[in-house]
Structures are given as structure tokens and as C-alpha cells.
Amino acid sequence: MFTSQIMTLLKSLLSYDLDSRVSQDSAPTNAQMLDDLNYAKDIISKNIFQYNPSIVLTLTAQSNALNPINIRDLSVVSGRVLRPLQVIINNRTLTDSKGQRGTWAVTELNNYIPTWRSDGAGVPYIAATVSNDKIVLYPAPSQAVVDTGGNYISGLYLAADMVVPTTVTSVATSATQTVGSTNGMVAGMNIYFDTAGVSRVIQTVNSPTSITLTASLTTTTAEVCSSEPDIPDEIRPAIAYLAAVITSEISASEEEQMVRLQAYDARVARAIEKIARENKNAQLDMGSLGRRPKYMLS
Helix, strand or coil: CCHHHHHHHHHHHHHHCCCCCCCCCCCCCHHHHHHHHHHHHHHHHHHCCCEEEEEEECCCCCCCCCCCEECCCCCCECCEEEEEEEEEECCEECECCCCCECCEEHHHHHHHCCCCCCCCCECCCEEEEEECCEEEEECCECHHHHHHCCCEEEEEEECCCCCCCEEEEECCEEEEEEECCCCCCCCCCEEEECCCCEEEEEEEEEECCEEEEEEEEECCCCCEEEECCCCCHHHCHHHHHHHHHHHHCCCCCHHHHHHHHHHHCHHHHHHHHHHHHHHHHHHHHCCCCCCCCHHHCC
């Protein structure tokens, strides 16, 4: 299920929901629907504990560790990090204050290395959480660390935002395609081409109207292309259902909105719970919380 299909489902739901803040006045715009859909997608993403072991961390050389790194800034990370479980620098996993794979708290840095703010650059061996969206690396990364690469965050993240569907404006059999707008598109995003009936991954966004894909395809003029949500396919309808709940119960908490989701489709709600359990168990099994299961110990 792709963004264009999810938007169509939401339109249908809103047309029957008299409590919706948009259905009483006029048909919702694409922008209105996308705002609600992305908000709903974020709630679902958090509830299923989405995990990525290789969120790319783009570092810049710093003279000291005074300035925290924003791990929800998409110019710094390839996915918005909710909770960093491990930080990998130059392909080496950093450890916490107890010697297990993980992060420090910034209060531990204050206690054990009070000069951390002014000490010079080098190869970081500590990652400390400052807040929900910021970490510091100690020592601050040098240019050599930046040049070596292999820098990642392993942790819980928010699925990438969906973008308003657009159309192909110039026929081509190529990996490079011309579209009406690339607004919101980013490298790594899956794009579905309706007529061709195939998905392709964006390699680069070249301009406001051009993208290069990781593989070639043949397109037709006015062919609709839309993003593929970074959510398991079996629960993608829940994005539309939850967005419909949000439009009619703006003041409800996220917990209340998830409860009402069951009224739309109890089967999808159960699927969300199942995926959440599986993801949590998988993270524990992989030792992502800093421990290795017994069968992996040597």
C-alpha cells in the first residue's frame, strides 16, 4: 500500500466521519491529509519499536565536544533517532560506563570527565545522551574520524515522512526520471510507479524535478509516483485509520487514539501489537541493549 492509496482510503473514511474537522467544510487538501497521515505514521512507528542497526551518522570535525549532535536532524542522520542504543564510530561500537555496548548519560561525563567540554578532538570512545534528540561524542570527532567513515547509530527510529504523490513529466527508460516535484523526497526512499507497477529506491535527488533511482525503469507521461511508507505492509492501512481518528479527536492522547483505532480495524490493531512484541524481542535477542545472549558468548 502506497501513499496515494493511503490518501484515497483516508478520503473515504473522512467522507463518512461527521466528527472530522475537515469533512464538514470541504474536501481535505493533499497537504492537510499528509500532515495527519505523517502524524499517524509517527505514532505507529513509535508503537512498533522500529529498529535500525545502521542509521548513517554524518559527522563534521569539531575542536571540542561542546556542541551536541542533533540525532533527529536528517542532514546529520539517515533516520530520525528516537533512542540511540549503540553508537558506532569508524566501525567500532562504543561502550557505556560499565563497559557494555551502549551510551553514557551526560551526567556521567560531568562526574568522571569534568573537562569534556573543552578537551580537544580525537577518536571518540564515548557517546553520551544529552536529551531525547541530542548526543555528544567524546572526544569530539577529528577530521581523520570523519574521513575514515563507518559512523552509525543503532537504535529506535521514526519512519521517514511520506510525501505528496507526484507524476512523471517526461517519458524515459532510465534510472533518472523527471517528475512534477521532488519536495520531501530523500535518498533511500522507496517510490512506487503506478503504471509500471514497480518500486524503485531513490539514489539521489538531483533537483526540484529530477531523481536518480538505483535501477532503471520505463515510465509514461503523467504516471503517478508515490512514496512507500517505511512501515510493515500489513499495517499500512492503520495509517489512514489513525489519521481519521486524529482529525475527529484532536485533543485525545496518543494512547486514546490507538485505542479507538481498534474500532476501525481490530485485526490491524492486533497486527501492530504483534509486530511491536516481535521487534522488542528481536532487539533483546540481538543484544541491542548492551548484552549478548548466552548462545553468542564464546
